[in-house]
Amino acid sequence: MSKNSETCIGVLGGGQLGRMLALEARRMGYQVLMWTGGDVSGAARLADHILTEPFDCENTLEEFIRMVDVATVEFENIPKELLEKVAQHIPLMPSMRAVAICQNRELEKSFLAENGIPTAKFKIVDDAPGLQSALQEIPGDVILKTVESGYDGKGQLLVKDDADRPSPEQIWENFGGGRAIVEQRINLAAELSVMVVRNQDGNAVTYDPAENQHKNHILDLSIVPARMPDTLIEEAQQVARQVAEALEYVGVIGVEFFLDQQGTLLVNEMAPRPHNSGHHTLDACESSQFEQQLRAICNLPLGGTGMLKPAVMWNLLGDIWPSATTAPDWSPILSTPGAKLHLYGKSEARPGRKMGHVTFLDDSVYEAMANAQVCMKAYSWI
16 A cells, blocks of 8 residues: 555554544545554444554554554554654654653653642652552542553552551552552542643644543543533633643643542543543534544644534443343434434443443533433443
């Protein structure tokens, strides 16, 4: 294969985010080459070209570089060595620096602290004595987190501040050792996220913040616009833009926040890519987050972020599939006015696996939420 007159977007990764980017790319006249680094899931099959070899394959790297005009990432845990090699030959957006910071909790927390962005109290540790010191310095319950490869609650251990708490040595052994972050557990009032789009000229726009509800550490519902005071909404958008600016970011980034019981916003983490809590933009906004990703990396004017209608997005996990290869009856969703069903083409369901989502549109978030709750009850075995 070789380049033709069409611009080809190179995507590192092969999941549903790449699928939705490919759909928007086709609509806008671009080709997509997706390097999955392994097996091809149904989500990746919408790409024009697919490479499946491991990410350390030098021949595939040469082919990727030869085929594409600009590259982006579909998830953050891409090997840093690969990002560096790609960036040496073709434009990579977001940059290797931005992705490297977001894929490592230690770098991420340090970046936020250095830029004066509020976070939960934390301390970096690499042994049991370090953990003991952190437990003495940080009051209350804490969460012990690996510094790398953490998403959807993976690589985390809750350590409660009570009389039955094991010794630091026992906790460290159960955790598995390594380098970790000890982070204060926040007494949450709510969680929210802001999607920011920043282009190559440094212009940035934000979407309305999403109010997020999680189940077993995985996003369950996003309610947009968030049911919060305007001052809080504006603060979240301002901080999210500050994050994108400090990273010199190009593309779409998701900035996730904790809101504590005192009304303080704390940045939890960043996702250097379109984000699950931004999926409603496909149906509810002037321009989707995936269209904006293409606009930013292809140096096109940014699109509008205004909402066409309030929305509630429900994540469809494999838990509601009757069996690994049998999809549920979608009639309750398809018969609901304003409901938009999106399935990711994955051939096999399993608990916790993201298989699709539904966006419920209505004249208010309360009406959209009511419709979502009716549909969720129809799949009550979850």
